[in-house]
Amino acid sequence: MHQSTLPFTARTTRSPAPRGPAWSYDQFSGSPLSSLPNMPERPNRPMHLRIWQQNLNKSLDAQLDLLHAANPDNYDLLLLQEPYLDHLNLTRANHHWTVVYPSRHHDDDTRSRSVILVSCKISTGAWVPISIPSPDLTAITILTNSDPVHIFNAYIEGDKDRALHALSRATQRLTPDVQEGRVIWAGDFNRTTPLWDAESNNHLFTSENLDRAQVLLNMVAEYGLEMVLPQGIPTLEAVRTKNLTRPDNVFCSDSITNAIISCSTAPELRPTKTDHMPIHTTIDLTIEAQQNSPNATSETWTGTNSKPLWQRTRGPPHSGDHHD
Numbered sequence: 001m002h003q004s005t006l007p008f009t010a011r012t013t014r015s016p017a018p019r020g021p022a023w024s025y026d027q028f029s030g031s032p033l034s035s036l037p038n039m040p041e042r043p044n045r046p047m048h049l050r051i052w053q054q055n056l057n058k059s060l061d062a063q064l065d066l067l068h069a070a071n072p073d074n075y076d077l078l079l080l081q082e083p084y085l086d087h088l089n090l091t092r093a094n095h096h097w098t099v100v101y102p103s104r105h106h107d108d109d110t111r112s113r114s115v116i117l118v119s120c121k122i123s124t125g126a127w128v129p130i131s132i133p134s135p136d137l138t139a140i141t142i143l144t145n146s147d148p149v150h151i152f153n154a155y156i157e158g159d160k161d162r163a164l165h166a167l168s169r170a171t172q173r174l175t176p177d178v179q180e181g182r183v184i185w186a187g188d189f190n191r192t193t194p195l196w197d198a199e200s201n202n203h204l205f206t207s208e209n210l211d212r213a214q215v216l217l218n219m220v221a222e223y224g225l226e227m228v229l230p231q232g233i234p235t236l237e238a239v240r241t242k243n244l245t246r247p248d249n250v251f252c253s254d255s256i257t258n259a260i261i262s263c264s265t266a267p268e269l270r271p272t273k274t275d276h277m278p279i280h281t282t283i284d285l286t287i288e289a290q291q292n293s294p295n296a297t298s299e300t301w302t303g304t305n306s307k308p309l310w311q312r313t314r315g316p317p318h319s320g321d322h323h324d
């Protein structure tokens with residue numbers, strides 16, 4: 001057996017940062033959503049970008065549970081992997097969220113495994129979807145108080161690298177200068193390595209699994225990304241064995257990493273009928289609250305530099321319908 005290699009840095013988050021109760025691989029407990037206290041509402045123009053990342057195992061019950069718990073006053077983005085899709089190929093949302101599907105979601109029968117929900121409290125002039133020809137990737141560019149940030153939501157199959165290569169190509173297209181890139185990769189990567197998984201899972205560190213993880217690690221290094229979810233925090237509890245593993249992750253450019261306030265899991269908020277933990281990431285970024293004209297359309301969304309935002313992201317915006 002060989003080890004995955006990389007000049008790899010798992011950055012710690014800034015202190016002080018809000019944390020949940022301490023827990024370990026040896027102790028796992030949660031509480032029902034109904035027992036949690038109400039969280040304070042946030043202002044319409046958030047000073048922090050707050051992300052809830054979640055694999056839903058294609059379950060309607062899990063998605064409805066998430067929508068009930070994710071107050072749009074407290075979360076700006078929901079990055080969903082394996083979302084529920086109905087017979088019309090539509091997911092579930094409510095009037096608080098705008099749904100972003102993969103760019104070819106309605107073009108064929110391939111099931112999409114990545115969806116982003118954007119809070120309607122964020123001005124439509126402050127973000128735009130990125131077109132990526134993969135059913136397993138969704139992405140948006142969001143305007144902040146400094147430069148645009150490109151946020152990718154990925155579902156990567158355990159035995160295939162196709163979506164990883166699509167993710168790499170899209171990142172290269174948007175950030176040809178790695179040093180100036182402001183990128184977030186989040187999602188279910190289905191890769192295991194001692195660099196983020198627990199030593200107790202050494203039975204998973206086979207040569208084949210480590211070789212697959214190395215493909216991801218090489219890309220992380222190529223784009224100057226750093227892991228911001230601390231090593232050793234599990235993101236999945238196996239239904240049958242209750243074993244805790246780490247298929248989900250969050251990687252950010254250095255400039256974003258330095259703005260991370262917190263990144264951790266919230267086991268007590270895990271929706272029903274999914275084995276994945278929520279991952280909550282809070283970033284010190286102020287979202288631009290731009291005002292659109294009453295007749296504004298996707299082609300007239302503009303940001304700084306007096307250039308349509310979709311032109312600066314090298315592709316027209318794309319989103320889709322959904323059921324409330």
